[in-house]
Amino acid sequence: MRRFLRMLTFLALAALAGWASAEVTVTFADAAAFSDMNTDNMRAADTERAITDHLRQLGERFLGRGELLSVRILDIDLAGNDEWLRRAPFRIRVARESTWPRLRLGYTLTRDGAVVAHGEETIADLNYLHRLSRYDATDPYRYEKQLLDDWFGQRFAGRG
Numbered sequence: 001m002r003r004f005l006r007m008l009t010f011l012a013l014a015a016l017a018g019w020a021s022a023e024v025t026v027t028f029a030d031a032a033a034f035s036d037m038n039t040d041n042m043r044a045a046d047t048e049r050a051i052t053d054h055l056r057q058l059g060e061r062f063l064g065r066g067e068l069l070s071v072r073i074l075d076i077d078l079a080g081n082d083e084w085l086r087r088a089p090f091r092i093r094v095a096r097e098s099t100w101p102r103l104r105l106g107y108t109l110t111r112d113g114a115v116v117a118h119g120e121e122t123i124a125d126l127n128y129l130h131r132l133s134r135y136d137a138t139d140p141y142r143y144e145k146q147l148l149d150d151w152f153g154q155r156f157a158g159r160g
Contacts, residue, residue, distance in 0.1 A: 022059050022060065022063035022064060022068070022069075023059065023069070024055050024056045024058070024063070024069045024070075025069070025071070026055050026072075026073065027070075027071070027072045027073070028048055028072070028073045029074045031044050031076075033075075034076045034077075035075055035076065035077040035102070036076055036077040036078045047078070048073075050141040050144075051073065051076075051144065054141070054144075054148055055071055055152070058148065058156075062152055062153070062156045062157050063156060064111070066111055067109060067110065067111045067116075068109070068110045069108070069110075069156070070107065070109075070110075071105055071106070071107045072105060072107070073103065073104075074104040074105055074120070075102075075104035075122075076102075077101065077102040077103070078141075078143075078144060079099060079100060079143035080096065080099045080143075096129075100124055100126045100128050100143075101124065101125055101128055101147050102122065102123070103122070103124075103144070103147065103148070104120070104121070104122045104123075105120070105121060105123070106118075106119070106120040106121075107119060107120075107121075109156070121151075123148075123151045124147070125143065125146065125147045125150070128143045128147070133146050134146070
């Protein structure tokens with residue numbers, strides 16, 4: 001029985017090692033210089049965490065074994081604008097057609113230590129309000145996630 005449990009543990013660890021073979025690292029330039037980053041440290045941290053987590057999930061989905069993607073976020077302009085509500089002591093983010101999401105980023109993709117692709121791009125979705133989103137309407141970063149989905153799929157999916 002003990003030998004069986006050791007073998008089962010070994011197989012589980014080997015499977016996990018195979019799944020974790022692709023990696024995404026995300027860094028951010030100076031958030032204070034971003035086009036649209038809230039001054040509240042908690043909100044800025046939430047934005048960075050949401051983008052980092054989402055890029056890592058995309059990496060698990062699209063990158064192959066032995067691939068490493070390094071992404072540096074150079075500028076963020078979130079969808080919508082923060083506006084004061086009338087007769088309310090707080091602000092809300094209001095999305096309009098003229099306030100589309102935009103990210104400027106640099107990236108380097110390596111496979112087994114060799115650079116496969118690199119570049120710097122500005123990505124934006126001018127039609128973000130007219131698209132069906134796979135993300136819940138309560139997700140404050142749903143438009144940015146959709147933008148990253150499109151970019152990641154176009155840039156890294158289906159590579160030989």
